[in-house]
Amino acid sequence: SNITITGENVLWDLSSTTATLAGTAEFLDMADTPYESEYPEANFAMKFTQTGGATNYSLFSLTSSLFVEVAQEVGTPNATSFINYRTTMVFPFTYNMSYSDIYQKENQEEKTVTNTYDGYGSLITNDSTFDNVVRTYKNDNGNTYVDWWRTSPLVPIFEASGDGFILWELTSVTTGEREMQSNLIFQMYPNPATNRLNIINKELISKIEIINMAGQLQFTTTQSSIDVTMLSKGAYFVKAFSEKGTYSQIFIKE
Structure with missing residues (x-):
């Protein structure tokens, strides 16, 4: 090729x-x-x-x-x-x-x-x-x-x-389904977030994973209003699962 x-x-x-x-x-x-x-x-x-x-x-x-x-x-x-x-x-x-x-x-x-x-x-x-x-x-x-x-x-x-x-x-990657960053399937606010991160989904989302930049899963949720107070400051991937695929965006925890 x-x-x-x-x-x-x-x-x-x-x-x-x-x-x-x-x-x-x-x-x-x-x-x-x-x-x-x-x-x-x-x-x-x-x-x-x-x-x-x-x-x-x-x-x-x-x-x-x-x-x-x-x-x-x-x-x-x-x-x-x-x-x-x-x-x-x-x-x-x-x-x-x-x-x-x-x-x-x-x-x-x-x-x-x-x-x-x-x-x-x-x-x-x-x-x-x-x-x-x-x-x-x-x-x-x-x-x-x-x-x-x-x-x-x-x-x-x-x-x-x-x-x-x-x-x-x-030495640190995530594995799993095909993913792509997209703001067409879901949006989130506020970003950066301190206490809660809110998800607006445009399609049915079965679950959401929060992953740090080293690819380590922090937690999984099905809620559209996510408590992020326990996270350390820094950047995280929000990984949303839907029937059409897996989609990721980045949010900043302050």
Whole structure:
């Protein structure tokens, strides 16, 4: 399968591709990192453990509308903060949507990144098959990347660029039915929420799961007004089950 193929319900068969296993990627709340007090503006972290054992963190601010990068390579001598955050994704991010963002790293000039959601389907690598993946095309100040993501939790799987192919082994993912983020099946308010999260469903929903960004189930409910006071501050997936499928959105607990 050609990695340049875009469109709906695509099968990207990259099983014959030789990819560099970059290491493992783990998705954490900031409280589970050593950097919560140093980067109070971040509420979500990706911990990368490279093949060979070295670790570093990319830190993000995740809200109901934006997923932005606050700092990268934290924990190494090359740690860099963004004085103007770089947008990784916007929500809702729908098929054929494209957006551009101006960002700036400390001690560097402004740059522009453009992301386009240009395909979805299934991805086959040389050791795994992933359903319900999203393909994005990124032009980061002239450097181009094609990335495939799982959507719940939002995690990178595979990247193709001029430097070759990179595969991340995910240490925290959710499994189960085919999912997609959608605000067409249900809406929720307020978001962010402190005490209660209210669900307005446009179709019959059999149950709702609340899942943290590491893919861990927090609780299941059938109520349309959900008590979230017991949750720690941070970002969560609201996963709704209906006869037509499984749908996810993100809410922020304050």
